[in-house]
Amino acid sequence: MKQETKCIQAGYTPKNGESRMIPIVQSTTFKYDSSEDMGKLFDLEASGYFYTRLQNPTNDFVAAKIAALEGGTAAMLTSSGQAASFFSVFNLAGAGDHVIASTAIYGGTFNLFNVTMRKMGIDFTFVDPDCSDEELEAAFKPNTKAVFGETIANPALIVLDIERFAKAAHAHGVPLIIDNTFATPIGCRPIEWGADIVTHSTTKYMDGHDATVGGAIIDGGKFDWMAHADKFPGLCTPDESYHGITYAEKFGKEGAYITKATAQLMRDLGAIPSPMNCYILNLGLESLAVRMERHISNAQKVAEYLEASDKIEWVNYPGLPGNKYYERAQKYLPNGSCGVISFGVKGGRKAAEEFMGHLKVAMIATHVADAHTCVLHPASSTHRQLTDEELIACGVAPDLVRFSVGIENVEDIIADIEQALKAI
Ligand SMILES: *Cc1c(COP(=O)(O)O)cnc(C)c1O
Numbered sequence: 001m002k003q004e005t006k007c008i009q010a011g012y013t014p015k016n017g018e019s020r021m022i023p024i025v026q027s028t029t030f031k032y033d034s035s036e037d038m039g040k041l042f043d044l045e046a047s048g049y050f051y052t053r054l055q056n057p058t059n060d061f062v063a064a065k066i067a068a069l070e071g072g073t074a075a076m077l078t079s080s081g082q083a084a085s086f087f088s089v090f091n092l093a094g095a096g097d098h099v100i101a102s103t104a105i106y107g108g109t110f111n112l113f114n115v116t117m118r119k120m121g122i123d124f125t126f127v128d129p130d131c132s133d134e135e136l137e138a139a140f141k142p143n144t145k146a147v148f149g150e151t152i153a154n155p156a157l158i159v160l161d162i163e164r165f166a167k168a169a170h171a172h173g174v175p176l177i178i179d180n181t182f183a184t185p186i187g188c189r190p191i192e193w194g195a196d197i198v199t200h201s202t203t204k205y206m207d208g209h210d211a212t213v214g215g216a217i218i219d220g221g222k223f224d225w226m227a228h229a230d231k232f233p234g235l236c237t238p239d240e241s242y243h244g245i246t247y248a249e250k251f252g253k254e255g256a257y258i259t260k261a262t263a264q265l266m267r268d269l270g271a272i273p274s275p276m277n278c279y280i281l282n283l284g285l286e287s288l289a290v291r292m293e294r295h296i297s298n299a300q301k302v303a304e305y306l307e308a309s310d311k312i313e314w315v316n317y318p319g320l321p322g323n324k325y326y327e328r329a330q331k332y333l334p335n336g337s338c339g340v341i342s343f344g345v346k347g348g349r350k351a352a353e354e355f356m357g358h359l360k361v362a363m364i365a366t367h368v369a370d371a372h373t374c375v376l377h378p379a380s381s382t383h384r385q386l387t388d389e390e391l392i393a394c395g396v397a398p399d400l401v402r403f404s405v406g407i408e409n410v411e412d413i414i415a416d417i418e419q420a421l422k423a424i
Contacts (some may be wrong), residue, residue, distance in 0.1 A: 002184055003069060004289040011065030011282075014406055024060045024279045028052045036084035043243050044250070044263065048358060051174045055267050057273035062282045066206070066216050068286075069185040070198050073221030074258035076213060076276060077267065080182065081166075081201020083271035084215030085109045088177050088199045091261045093145040095121030099147070102129040102254040102301070102394050104153035105179065106201075106381040109298065110390075111125060113148075126393070129153075129160050136148070136165075140172045145199075145231060147174060151190060151332065152182040154368065155342055157316050157377050159325040159332060166194025173228040181205070182338045182369060185294040191220035193332065197257065204369035207284040212277040217261060221254035236258055281392055291371065291407055295339030299405040303341050305414050311421045313344035339405040340368055348399045352377055355401070358420035361412050364402065373413050 001009060012022045030049045032038040040046040049055055049265055059077045067075035078084045086106075091098050094272070101113055102162045103126045113124045129149060147169040149160045162178060169176040175196035181187060184205045190198050198208060202214040225248040229236035235256050238244040241262050248257040266272060274283075303317035318329035320335040329337050344353040356364055356375055365374040366381055377384065379398045391398060405413060 001068075003144070006065065006068045008041065008286050008290050010068035012061040013065070016217070020059060021389050024406060025057045026275050027056075032176075044245055044259070049311050052275070054262055055276050056272070056278075059273060059278045062278045062285070063216065065201070065285055066135065066185075066202075067218050069288075070180070070218040070223060071185075071189050071220070072198065072218035072381065073214055073254035075218040076091075076258050076262055077202070077216050077273050077281075079181075079215070079271045079273045079277075081106075081199070081203055081215040083269075084106055084113060084199045084201065084217050085179065086111060086218050087261050087269075089113070089117065089122070089146060089321040090120075091257060091265060092175070093122050094234070096202075097145045098123040098125065098141045098143045099148060100125050100127060100144060101334070102127060102149035102153070102165075104129045104156050104158040104160070105148070105150045106154045106181075107378070107386060109150075110180065111385060127287055129158055129165075133168075134165075140168075144172060144174055146177055148177045148179070150179040150182070151188050152318065152338055152340075153328075154182055155376075155382075155400065156396060157182075157318055157325070157337075157340065157342055159318055159337070160189050160211045161328060161372075162332060163186075166196075167194075170194070170325075173231060175223045182340060183202070183333060184292055185336075186289050187296075187333045187335060188316060189336060191218075191222070196220050196223040202281050202284075203367075205292065205295070206288060207281050207286055208288065208370050210367060210370050210372060211279045214273045214277060217258070219254070219257040220405055224253055224257055239264065252270050257358040257402065265364055275370050283337050288347075292336075292339075295369075296328050296406060298337030298343055298407065298410040299339040300336065301410045302403070302405050302413055302417070304361070305417065306341065309421060311346050311424075312349075313346045315341065315343045317341045327345055338369065341403045341405065342400050343403065344397060344399045345421075347424070348378075349379070352399055352401045353380075354424045355420050359416055359421040360419075361408065361416035368402060368404040370404070371407050373408055373416075374404050376402045376404075377416045378402055408414055 063075040176188040177197040178195040197216040200216040364371040
């Protein structure tokens with residue numbers, strides 16, 4: 001199936017007489033005829049459901065659709081993108097371990113790694129995504145367990161050279177984790193470029209309607225854990241908290257990572273989305289391919305308008321031929337990058353805030369990447385916990401306006417920008 005078809009059909013195939021739409025199994029628990037039947041589930045000897053904190057059929061239908069879209073072998077949904085980022089790394093690294101991350105990542109992820117996960121004893125090295133091969137090489141340590149980057153960084157819009165990062169990670173026997181939120185699998189499938197694990201904040205384009213917060217983790221099923229067993233004892237030695245199961249032996253390359261994340265992390269940390277939210281996410285996924293087309297064509301026109309305006313200091317959009325990441329975007333995102341543009345208004349931070357105050361179609365919201373056009377000043381909102389140096393390090397200028405182009409008529413969006421620029 002092609003991506004457009006998977007958006008509609010993948011993950012759930014009703015049998016004779018069953019509901020056409022995925023059922024919402026709004027139940028915490030599941031009934032069994034005998035304790036023995038249930039025991040097999042707890043031992044992971046049989047597959048099935050017993051408690052929605054770990055797994056639920058509605059969630060799994062939607063996870064299977066996302067796995068198909070990304071070309072992965074297994075996936076799990078989480079209650080937020082933050083939980084997905086956390087689980088994706090914590091499933092591999094614990095106290096005393098080390099992880100390499102690109103500096104060009106979402107501010108929330110940067111804080112999760114740099115502050116909260118450091119408190120758990122995990123060490124991080126942040127590397128410029130455009131650093132030299134030597135610098136990237138120098139970041140690896142004997143206790144490095146993963147490399148983490150973002151396809152198109154939110155909000156810096158830096159496009160990562162996924163192949164280069166994958167090669168470096170694999171040369172050191174560790175997987176590459178890619179946050180593919182902004183690109184979506186319609187724009188880029190990181191697994192095809194060598195990524196091993198893909199994460200999403202489904203809150204953005206996947207849901208696409210400002211309706212549900214959520215996340216997803218997809219396993220490409222290619223990383224050979226057993227070949228690096230010394231690095232990944234959590235996957236390659238018996239889990240005493242799960243009846244002595246060795247995930248990589250029992251579930252193989254295709255299933256070990258997600259099974260461990262479910263059996264250990266979801267069990268203990270409980271960041272499961274509700275079945276109702278997964279149902280809503282699925283509605284968004286059904287139109288993802290057609291929405292992305294419109295987001296990208298609208299954003300291209302808005303970016304070209306801004307570039308031509310004498311009231312705009314600078315415009316950053318990977319779809320503009322003069323952009324630093326234009327060539328790389330052509331390679332990794334041949335159908336267009338995303339609907340998000342960043343720019344600076346002449347007059348700096350103050351002019352940016354004034355401009356935003358005059359917008360009527362574009363609404364100020366701590367959100368991005370959905371059907372409604374919205375606008376944000378990251379330095380005074382989402383990224384306000386970062387210092388100016390940290391802001392610049394993750395590609396967020398203090399005057400940066402993040403403009404998320406929705407799927408309204410583009411003429412209305414441009415007219416709105418035009419009147420707001422006139423008013424300042
Ligand atoms: C929003 C976002 C996150 C965090 O997701 P939540 O659903 O808000 O928890 C992670 N990564 C990227 C790229 C994001 O845009």
